[in-house]
Amino acid sequence: MTRLVSLILFIFIAGRVFAYNPAAVRAYIAQHKATALRNEKEYGIPATIILAQGILESGAGTSSLTRASNNHFGIKAGSRWKGKVHLAWDDETQKSKFRCYDSAEESYRDHARLLTTNSCYRPLFKINIYDYRGWAHGLKKAGYATAPHYAQALIGIIDQYKLYEINGGAKLKPGKTVIITQYMTVEKPVFEEDCVLDDEKESEEQAMIAEAATRYAVLINDIHCTVLQPGETLASISRKYDISPVQLLKFNELGSEYQVKEGDIVFLDKKKKKYEGSQDVYIAKNGDTLYVISQEFGIQLHQLAKLNNMNDYDRLREGTRVILK
16 A cells, blocks of 8 residues: 555545445445355355455455445346346446346345356366355456456455354465364355464454554545455456546546556546645655655646656666656
């Protein structure tokens, strides 16, 4: 997370709830856990994974796509889809067709049917129902999402919100095979101690999600922006805020979506020609570039370079004074 986002700024509230907002996530879990458990029983997909995917793909039910279409899993409408469709931005130059549902429960059922009927996901059903780590990495390997840290984000959400408790599972250590020593009841298995992580111990993935919960959509220089969360891509930001990828690249003065990484500021509108806050000068830190500073203060890169008689992508010496307005 950048210095400016971590030190200042206020939450931008305009009908949007933000990724990994803990209150929104808990409300989402309470609303949909019964549906997830029914689908686990009927289809053999872990309720932990179902809920984690729903939280991640829909922004805990708050994305523009989900609010407009009840689509909680980002499932597109292919040629075989005969139901209603909703047009939303993805990673293409024009809006994509996404499946539209009459209810969240219908979206959850369709997600279950997708995983159980698509041959890409067949290997997942050989994985223990309580091994949410194996399922998360299996989904990523099968190509469900392109975000580099998609599996880690799912695991982190499950660990952070103790979703493993919902189906009677346990918090799992990484790299360990899930071994059930006995079943006390149908719903409450007993796990071999070597594969279980103490509830009070924070997993690496959980720490990633907990840290991400401190990031919000914010105003920088009175411009709407967000921070790329674990498991997100520029395409998912496009879906969440209904802004085309081309516009996002333009607003952030980027040539490719691959230049954006987790923790980066992503502007949702055009940056300004100068900084309108109280600070006049910024003192460069080690490794700073004009582009980094332009993102931290919401100033167009070319205008910032012009103000300082520099080239756009100059790497700055530590202690360099950068004029902001």
